[in-house]
Amino acid sequence: MSRAVDILHGGRWRDIAARVLAAVPLNYAVTSALTMLIARLLPGGAQQASVGATLMSFLIFAGLAMTAFAVRSVSRLWAGLIATGVIAALADWYLIAWGGRL
């Protein structure tokens, strides 16, 4: 990994680190918020909706992880993910406060 040394001395490691942070912990938070939203919105009863949303969550996570390394601008990546997460979380909070949980 002599190139790793080059990367560490250059600025590229910051780019990679930012993408990894977006692709793993930030992704997990956003995916969780989206999964909760899907669980609230799917038809068929609470139990089926919860199961269905959980099944989809892995596809969402994988997709966002790949996006984190595909998009050109890291700042736009973070902005987009955070915005998505915040909107989903707000929607979750509202739906749970309004509809209640079992």
Place this chain on the structure above:
Amino acid sequence: MTHLLLLFLATLGFALLCVSRVRHQRDLIGRKLSERTTDFVRWCGVAILALAYLLAGYRFGWAVGTLEWLGLSSIGAVLTMAMLSHRSGQNSLPR
């Protein structure tokens, strides 16, 4: 039995698909085919694979049949690849 037949059909189907690739024709059959023949061979390969799927679904039910077809198709593709690898190895040996 049905499994052997399915394996045979899968291998045949993929072998035809392999022949329908121009770059493999010289290794597999010793000469290049015309474009029309190549197209015909390709459609034969697809048809045989489809026939195998119908046979698997009819014989084992569509759930298990799909799985059997996918698995046996993979094996058929591997056998085709092994054939091609063997023949292209032979063809590149010094005479």
Place this chain on the structure above:
Amino acid sequence: MKNGFRQSMAWLHTWTGLLLGWLLFAIFVTGTSSYFQEEITAWMTPEIRSVPADGPTRFAAATRWLEREVPGASEWSVYSAGKRAAGLQLYWVNGPDAPADAPTDARLDGAGRKADARETAGGDFLYRFHYNLHYINWYWARWIVGIAAMAMLVAIFSGIVTHKKIIADFFLLRLGKGQRSWLDAHNASSVLFLPFILMITYTGLVSLATHYMPWGIAANYANEEKFFEATFPWPVPAEKVGSAPLIAVAPLVEHAERTWGAGTGSVRILNPGDRTAQVIVSTAPDASMSVRPRSMTFDGVTGKLISAHNPSGAATATEGTMIGLHAGRFASGVLRTLYFLSGVAGCVMVASGLILWTVKRRAKLPDPDRPHFGFRLVEKLNIGAIGGLPLGMAVYFLANRLLPVEGAGRSDREIAALFIAWGGVFVWAAVRPSARAWIEVLAVTAAAFALVPVVSALTTDRSLIASLANGDMVFAGFDLSMLLVAAGFGRAAAKAKRRATSPKAGVRKRTAGSPVTEAA
């Protein structure tokens, strides 16, 4: 932009594959062997000769055994792994006046006799390892395995995107050409088995879904318990009120099997011998593609049907089928063998990917005799991970035959033997030059696997010859598989030796990897 996308996906594919590849290889090897875990367990308990018996008879015999041996228990559970299991597994919850160290489980053969077999974890150890690992708390182990599985999923998707000539190179396998051959092997094992690879990875995540993603449940349920009660409505033992004879179990099992048109997988009896007794009969794992069983609950005294549970709902059906596809318990015969071969392809995919990484970079090393630290690390880890686990498994099987049959802690020592051998390979790889280490490890592994049927013949009365003579396909199949695997590793060792000592070896190390040329 398209090129940038492909390049970034190639980078992602390399890193997710490399960093998690060693663990993924272990998961794939142990997971693949799990498709024959019952057979492995049968081979590792040669004292048990399986006696075929139908559902009602077997479960009735088990109930009679439990009545004799543990009448005071508050709960009896009898499990069968389906048609391929050698016997029944029993568990029970001892009554309040039983001593604290009283046993809580037993194994019965098909005739209802306690199987006095050597204590071993059998194939079940390999199965549990592939998602629980070992010597690590299961909670964290599943997280580690889950991260590896998600990395695998990303590696699959990014690999598909990156593989520009996925159709054009579909049948390509150029042997004896170094880096190109490893690339072709990696491509072939992944593309030709892509449906399986994709399915097994995604369904693997689904199998432990709530461990990783509990928020789907949390969105609709303030209390997780309520969700699990709704999903798995198993009755719990009530307060005991007074004794009453337990009804015969065989007719209940028979009635259930007739109603379902499928075999029984387990019989649980709550409060046996009490008026509040209940008998819960559930379908066998090989009864349907979904793992969520159907069940019937009967009154334990009168035999009246109290309730029936049939999992329903599209999401439940999807989840149950996904987990069912992963475990493949419904599969038998040819389909099970296809599962196994596909798993082997997965192992080849991971291993060839890891080796490809070193082969590619060895060609680009500025000084091949003194590679940088990262390269050496990957090389050594490859030998330890890819060469070590198979040797460990051979040693596991040898230990099963060589360790004394009596004595407690035997199964732990068999498992320890596996890890000692595996760890030994890492140490060997660290101190030996890599090329030599590969040859030596592969050769020793071949020898170890070849020894398994020999040692088995010398220490038990179920040798390969005897098994073939008796038509015992499980034992014969296992021994023959050991010889086949030994042959495979022997061939690999021979090839590695030829490559290392060939006159071109020196030349190969010094030329850069030649660009891939296209044949017309």
